[in-house]
Amino acid sequence: MSQRNFKTIDLANFQQRKESIVKDIMTAATEQGFFYVINHGISSDEIQSMFETGRRFFALPDSTKAKYPLDVPRNAGWEKFAQLRPQTGLPDLKESMQLAFHHIPDLWPNQQDAPNFQNNVQCFMEQCNRVSQQLLECFALGLGFPEDFFTRCHDISQPDALNSLRFQHYFDLKGTVFDASQFTPTKLDAVEECGSLVTSEDVNDYYRAGPHTDPDTLTLLFQNNPGHDALEACQGRNDVTQFNQGTHWLPLCPQKDELVCNIGDMLMRWSDDQLKSNFHRVKRPEVDLSSRYTIAYFTQANKSALIQGRTKYTEPLTAGDFLRQAMERNHQRVKMLIDQRHARKQLEQQQLEQQQLRLEEDDNDEDHSVDYRNYHHHHLHLPSSSSPPPTTTSQQPTTLAPVLAI
Numbered sequence: 001m002s003q004r005n006f007k008t009i010d011l012a013n014f015q016q017r018k019e020s021i022v023k024d025i026m027t028a029a030t031e032q033g034f035f036y037v038i039n040h041g042i043s044s045d046e047i048q049s050m051f052e053t054g055r056r057f058f059a060l061p062d063s064t065k066a067k068y069p070l071d072v073p074r075n076a077g078w079e080k081f082a083q084l085r086p087q088t089g090l091p092d093l094k095e096s097m098q099l100a101f102h103h104i105p106d107l108w109p110n111q112q113d114a115p116n117f118q119n120n121v122q123c124f125m126e127q128c129n130r131v132s133q134q135l136l137e138c139f140a141l142g143l144g145f146p147e148d149f150f151t152r153c154h155d156i157s158q159p160d161a162l163n164s165l166r167f168q169h170y171f172d173l174k175g176t177v178f179d180a181s182q183f184t185p186t187k188l189d190a191v192e193e194c195g196s197l198v199t200s201e202d203v204n205d206y207y208r209a210g211p212h213t214d215p216d217t218l219t220l221l222f223q224n225n226p227g228h229d230a231l232e233a234c235q236g237r238n239d240v241t242q243f244n245q246g247t248h249w250l251p252l253c254p255q256k257d258e259l260v261c262n263i264g265d266m267l268m269r270w271s272d273d274q275l276k277s278n279f280h281r282v283k284r285p286e287v288d289l290s291s292r293y294t295i296a297y298f299t300q301a302n303k304s305a306l307i308q309g310r311t312k313y314t315e316p317l318t319a320g321d322f323l324r325q326a327m328e329r330n331h332q333r334v335k336m337l338i339d340q341r342h343a344r345k346q347l348e349q350q351q352l353e354q355q356q357l358r359l360e361e362d363d364n365d366e367d368h369s370v371d372y373r374n375y376h377h378h379h380l381h382l383p384s385s386s387s388p389p390p391t392t393t394s395q396q397p398t399t400l401a402p403v404l405a406i
């Protein structure tokens with residue numbers, strides 16, 4: 001555990017070993033909220049073939065993928081640079097394709113664009129669901145609910161099921177596009193459309209996946225980079241209603257075919273904050289800049305299911321309302337961050353103009369022997385992106401790209 005930072009849950013002989021699995025999983029979920037899962041029953045071949053399916057889809061031209069645009073209410077479709085994170089107000093450096101169990105006939109890539117995609121992905125989603133059901137049974141037992149308490153409200157046979165699978169492609173960052181000193185916004189047009197006013201000073205604020213918690217019950221994550229420590233988790237979230245994140249991040253290093261699982265906000269609320277939905281992030285890599293692919297299976301309660309804690313969050317809330325409220329909170333926060341960025345840019349611009357004026361005055365002073373013409377390029381101190389943003393709000397209204405449910 002020390003090297004790998006997180007506990008490993010072994011699902012072998014599930015029925016016979018259930019009692020000890022429940023004990024292990026409750027400790028892992030209470031202490032860390034993240035754990036590895038082995039012997040989950042999804043074969044190496046199936047996992048590899050799913051990564052291939054995802055890679056082939058992402059290799060299609062954007063114009064083809066855009067035939068299946070993300071539809072937030074239906075939890076499905078393709079997006080690129082559009083997932084804004086409430087901790088940064090910036091989009092992830094990725095594209096993703098999300099699939100749901102129901103109501104998305106128009107969002108499944110057709111046979112011509114992606115042969116057998118729908119069949120293969122649906123089979124895989126069912127496999128993921130089987131694993132997620134086993135874990136849900138353990139959580140129900142561990143929290144003192146009937147064994148089928150959670151599986152009944154995460155029922156994919158129901159039309160309002162919200163479980164979904166998401167392919168994620170974090171972009172190849174080779175080249176100079178994300179080098180702050182040579183930054184050109186060409187590849188980031190979409191980001192600018194989000195209203196995030198990208199300039200070279202912002203580049204360091206970008207993550208592959210910005211710090212966030214998952215609003216679902218439980219996330220199963222397949223990574224295809226054995227031992228690669230790209231995903232990091234932060235310990236110690238005490239209250240599911242809080243945005244505060246800590247400062248101590250631990251890398252996750254799954255072995256080949258191991259799952260990384262994490263508790264989401266729904267289960268944290270359901271367990272009265274006992275099980276931790278902790279912040280996690282994927283930083284921009286410093287060495288291996290090649291593309292990174294992951295597949296996430298989000299286990300979310302059916303839209304009409306009631307989420308009700310037993311001691312702390314006693315008022316019942318449907319999963320649909322829970323997600324709506326989470327999105328609204330995220331949206332407000334992202335809007336605030338974008339407005340602050342707007343204001344900061346305006347301030348920077350004003351400072352630049354004032355500096356320029358002063359330099360011009362100096363230039364006109366014939367007593368000066370030093371050439372100050374390029375002074376501001378080298379010495380002007382701009383507020384860095386880590387400086388506290390000014391509190392003034394921008395005059396310009398902010399337009400927002402959709403903030404995803406997850």
Ligand SMILES: O=C(O)CCC(=O)C(=O)O
Nearest residue numbers: 168209214231282294296
């Ligand atoms: O791709 C990863 O490693 C993490 C993705 C993630 O946290 C998410 O999609 O919610």
Ligand SMILES: [Fe+2]
Nearest residue numbers: 212213214280
């Ligand atoms: Fe996540």
